[in-house]
Structure formats: structure tokens, C-alpha cells
Amino acid sequence: MALLIDIKHPEWMEDDDLRTELLHYTPEADIRTGDNPGNLDEIEMLTVSSYSPREALQYPNLKVIQKTGAGVNNILADPDLPESIQVVRLRTDTSGTEMAEYALAYVLQQQRHMREYHQQQARSEWISYPPRRAGDTTVAVLGLGRIGLLVAERFVQNGFKVVGWSRRLKDIPGVTCHADVDGLYRALESADYVVSVLPSTPQTLGMFRRRLFEHFNPHAYFINVGRGDLVNETELIESLDAGLLTGAVLDVMSVEPLPADNPLWLHPKVQLTPHVSGYHLGDAIIDIAENYRRLQNGESLLNLVDRGQGY
Secondary structure: OEEEEOOOOOOOOOHHHHHHHHHHHOOOOEEEEOOEOOOHHHEEEEEEOOOOOOHHHHOOOOOEEEEOOOOOHHHHOOOOOOOOOEEEOOOOHHHHHHHHHHHHHHHHHHHOOHHHHHHHHHOOOOOOOOOOOHHHOEEEEEOOOHHHHHHHHHHHHOOOEEEEEOOOOOOEOOEEEEOHHHHHHHHHHHOOEEEEOOOOOOOOOOOEOHHHHOOOOOOOEEEEOOOHHHEOHHHHHHHHHOOOOOEEEEOOOOOOOOOOOOHHHHOOOEEEOOOOOOOOOHHHHHHHHHHHHHHHHOOOOOOEOOOOOOO
């Protein structure tokens, strides 16, 4: 039984680097890389970051696709993915903590007027603004799974008012939780910042469009660290231009890398980062080695994706 690593993102992680780390935990494993896969009939586990339609069909005996991250929507969207192939994701507090730090950093940037001061410096202007108080500021966190919980807790720890929304009602200390459509509208209308940590599912695909932005506080900032395909980018721009919200910070886009001619690049109310909010895998690499062992022994896998739910 062979595990093939084919990440396809060398700027983030090389296949050989992940192979070296995995062999530390499973030194006897048959672990191969995308540039030297060997006999494809022997591949039973595939580890990817990006996935292309019909990719799984290259491996006649493939049993598991292990995603090096939480988002599995591009795998589940493959209509030719055999039902017999299990899909698993990674669960790690390392990247979730980094995403919480990212969201907090951009909120604090606005609270302390950092962008304005940077612009003033270029004009040799000396103008001060009172910082906004955390206790007078509401942050809405949409998606209260493992990562969303870390994001919400980080804002609670820093003195912000925090509201949360999820498909099922949660009970989280320090967070006013909402569920269902009416609860989503209440969370949005009260928020100065809206942080999306939602997964990509048939229910969330394209949900951030003008009719939802109409429920935003017009002074609110939208921060998306979840999935890029949740946002209708054309209608986001229209909503920003119409004053339905004040600004947007996007770490994920519908197409990545973002094409050079995309209007998001030059929009004055948009800040972009290249999918870096949750960067490191941390000790989640151990889960890949453990799933390899479990597959060998016919045991249940860690972090198995529910295809019906989409995560």
C-alpha cells in the first residue's frame, strides 16, 4: 500500500518536505511524491492541497483522499469521484489559531486607524484619531466549528462584544449565539465586523451577495477567512460602491491565484492576502500518518468528511 503526496503548491510546501516529516512518524511506510509516483495501481491513499476533476480516477485502487486543510469542496464537487473513496480533512488548532490572529490583526488595524496613518505619512500629514474601544465594538463570527470557536474566543479575550452564527444553535461562554436565517440577520445588523469562517457547502455557496449585504451595518467590515466561493465578488463590489458596508478583507477568493485583471485588486475598499490566514499544519501532520496506519489496518479514519453535509 502506497501513499502519494501531490500537493501542487510548492510555494507553500514541497512534496518532499511533507514526505520527510511523515517518515519521521511512519518510517516503514511507502510514501511517494508527485514527481515520482511509481506504479499507480499501488496508490491507495492520496494527499493533496489542490484537486482537479477526475484526478482520483488516475489511481485504480485509491481508497482515501487526504486533504491538507479543512476545505474539501473542490474534491466533493467532482461528479466522477467514486463513492467508494473516502475523503478526510485535517483538524488542527495551529492554523485555526493563526486565522484568529489574522482576523484580530485586521480588526485592530481598523480600530487604531492604521491605514489612514499610513496614507497620511505619504502626504506628510499629522492628524490623530481616537481609537475605537473594543468594549463598544461588536464582532460577528459566522461559523462556530473548531476554527470559528478559536476566532470567537480570541475576540472575547480581547474585550470585544462577540456574536456568533451557525447552522445549529451553540452555547459558547461570552458569545451571543444565533442560528437560522433570522438569527443570521440579527447577527449581521449588530456587527461592526463580520468574520466568515464558514465551510463551502451547497447551502453556503454564493451566500454573500447583495441581498445579504443589505442586512450589514453600513459601517461594517467583512473579513473572509473561510472559503472564496461563498462570496459573489461582483455583488460584493456593487455593495461596497453602494455603501452597504465599509470595507472587505479577503484572504480567499473564488479563483486562486486571483487573475491580474480582477477588479478586486484595485478597489479602494478591499484588502487582499494570498490565502495565508491559516498557514501551518502543525501537529496535524501526525493525523496523516495515523490515517495511513488506520487504512492499512482497516480501521475507521480520522476526520472523515460527511459527503451529504459537505464537511
